Amino acid sequence: MASLTKTKKHLSFTALRMAVTSHFQAIKDNRQQSKCDYSQTEALMSAFACMYFQEPSLAQFQLRMEEDFHKNNLRTLFGVENIPQNSQLRDIVDAVPSDELAPVFKDLFERLRRHKHLEEYAIFPNTLLCVIDGTQYHSSKDIHCEQCLHKTHRNGEITYSHAVLQGAIMHPDKKQVLPVMPEAIQNKDGTEKQDCESNAAKRFIAHLKKAHPRQGFAICGDGLMSHQPMIETIKDNGMHYLLVAKPGDHKYLFEWVNDFSELPSLEVIDDKGRTHQYRWKNSVPLHGDGNAVNVNFLEYHLINAEGKITYRNSWVTDFPVSEHNIIPLVNAGRCRWKIENECFNTLKNQGYYIDHTPRALPSGRNYGHGKKHLSYNMYLLTLLAFYFHQIFELTDGAYQACRVKAGSKRYLWEVFRGTVRFLVMDSWEEMMDLYLNPDDYEVTKTKKS
DSSP: OOOSSOOOGGGSHHHHHHHHHHHHHHSOOOSOGGGOSSOHHHHHHHHHHHHHTTOSOHHHHHHHHTSSSSSOHHHHHHOOSSOOOHHHHHHHHHTSOGGGGHHHHHHHHHHHHHTTTTGGGEEETTEEEEEEEEEEEEEESSOOOTTOEEEEOTTSOEEEEEEEEEEEEEETTEEEEEEOOOEEEOOOTTOOSOOOHHHHHHHHHHHHHHHOTTSEEEEEEOGGGOSHHHHHHHHHTTOEEEEEOOTTTOHHHHHHHHTSSOOOEEEEEOTTSOEEEEEEEEEEESSSSTTOOEEEEEEEEEEOTTSOEEEEEEEEESSOOOTTTHHHHHHHHHTTHHIIIIIIIHHHHSSOOOSOSGGGSGGGOOOOOOSSSHHHHHHHHHHHHHHHHHHHHHHOHHHHHHHHHHSSHHHHHHHHHHHHHHEEOSOHHHHHHHHHOGGGOOOOSEEOO
């Protein structure tokens, strides 16, 4: 049955799934093949399928998929011929170096760029806003590996954790955020000093430039990032920056700015009676040392109709600031909250279970930690599933119609999970058609016993 709503072929589920399968197949399998019952690609795709359907339990998801071995949704939707057992799947995914998944994220980005979908995300010509921030996705006092960060408490207890420096493409007027390959904040073999968010950010920026050398980026980050070594790293990689700068962190900068009796400014009153106050100053020293980099300063206050300041913030940037671009620059700077709300909050609290700790999952279940790469790979596969869904929200007419009909994303995915538990579907597009047009659909699918 053909869908009544338009789906873009190059970004359809089938096209994207086949691209992911191709990248998984390209990853070198270092196992002794004569002793392998399941392929590395089948293990990775089975794990991805679990994340795609936002299932909290890998083991339970596999059991449901195996109810009809000869025809099941893992085979029809994800191309998995042989489903690895739960323990085998974890062992296989654990051994895959996480960097090998980076080409998948690059491919999805390039598909969006090649077909002009990223043009609506540009804050300035050929310049995308990439917001970066760190987040933790595993924490335990017992389970750990050599890559784990660790914190020793006063009572001698140690908390082990995994974290990433995540980047996402976003725009003030777009709800969808598009993640890029993150950078793990993790301890490396042979080093005693713990990794940190700032060092991970520097590696992230270099990798982003290497992956997309012709694309212009403006890096947006919090006050932790607005220091000279980070700014130099961003500029050395040919990128722009828009970084939060707080008075407590940049006393010299604010003293220098406040020494001026008057700064260029702009004031706008909106239709709700709120006042938007902007002021700026170009070519300001970031700090008081002789080698200080000069930055452009901008500040914003939002005042409600009663005269109370409800929001204030300030940033430093390398964009020359004027009355012509101060408003879009401030809007871009304020966009930073989306990485917390639209990305991290969604991944942790809206069905993706990216916080892979027993306390965060229903019935204490989790996806496993592993000895090498399992924990981070599960994060990446979950992020990839989220990326798929964001692309569909942005470009797929059938998926958009499903979202409208369901009313909420959480309910929609409950419907999809229920469908694959009782019916074997020949394609993802057919599943959406069934939901959109149930009265016109002839149920000829294989029912699960």
